[in-house]
Amino acid sequence: MRKVVSRDGTTIAYDAIGEGPPIVLLNGSFRDHTIFDALVPEIAPHCTVYVYDRRGRGESGDAPTYTVDREIEDLQAVIDEAGGQAVVFAGSSGANLALRAAVAGTTITKLALHEPYFRVEGFPQPPADFAQQLDALLAAGRPGAAAEYFLAELVGFSPELIAEWRNGPLWATNEANAHTLPYDTAVCGDFKVPVQALAGYRTPALVLNSDNTSDWLRAAAVATAKALPSGWGLQLPGSWHRIQTDILGRVLVGFATT
Structure with missing residues (x-):
């Protein structure tokens, strides 16, 4: 590139x-x-x-x-x-x-x-402390949990759909890029x-x-x-x-x- x-x-x-x-x-x-x-x-x-x-x-x-x-x-x-x-x-x-x-x-x-x-x-809003919770999961070294939290609380995925994604071919990429989820949260503002x-x-x-x-x-x-x-x-x-x-x-x- x-x-x-x-x-x-x-x-x-x-x-x-x-x-x-x-x-x-x-x-x-x-x-x-x-x-x-x-x-x-x-x-x-x-x-x-x-x-x-x-x-x-x-x-x-x-x-x-x-x-x-x-x-x-x-x-x-x-x-x-x-x-x-x-x-x-x-x-x-x-x-x-x-x-x-x-x-x-x-x-x-x-x-x-x-x-x-x-x-x-x-429509339901993300939790007021969404950004803080996301940061805490990443700070704890839990990128998979951070990805799940983002999908559940912002995107609106059900536990069943999150489990399906976890077993899919792209989940490794989701975890690898989870550290950028606070960036996407920031651009969304309120x-x-x-x-x-x-x-x-x-x-x-x-x-x-x-x-x-x-x-x-x-x-x-x-x-x-x-x-x-x-x-x-x-x-x-x-x-x-x-x-x-x-x-x-x-x-x-x-x-x-x-």
Whole structure:
């Protein structure tokens, strides 16, 4: 992978694939750039696709302390490598990060989001001490327990589904990246759609959700689209927290190139 140095000196690993207008893909919790391995070939014939490992994951570096501002600077560093401006597509907690970056003035030309991690009114909220409990589990050297806690209290998984994930092929990656879960928690803020902060954001924004996702994720997508003055929502075929890759690719290409 290529490397770029973020403003605080942290090395961020990225790749650029394809030709055409640049689009940066930004992942959510647990994963690195490889989450987009199936999506990149759908987009690369039409756009230059930039994927990168968020700090603390994959081939990217990290810093002794974390702030959301540093992650925003990482995204801007990748956009700078793409020519200084780019479309951004972000999912899950990555969508929360992308929104914060957009409001902070990152040079995003268009913003596409997939099911950001907001909890709208009428749905259970994460515990008030969610961040503290997560930190305590990690400090105790229990990354698996931290991953389980995140999935149960934020994502809303049942014990049975968590057990199924524990026995799946990706659980080792979940534990390996569990130390970054406080980063994803920080970018989510108070887990409420930042209506006032988004009121002045006029960049075109597309907010996507799957037709088979959780009710709280669907509600979060709808509320986010409503809060964006130049935003609109779109429901696409898929499964829980996932849109069919070929369809998602076509939508993103159309959004990025028109």
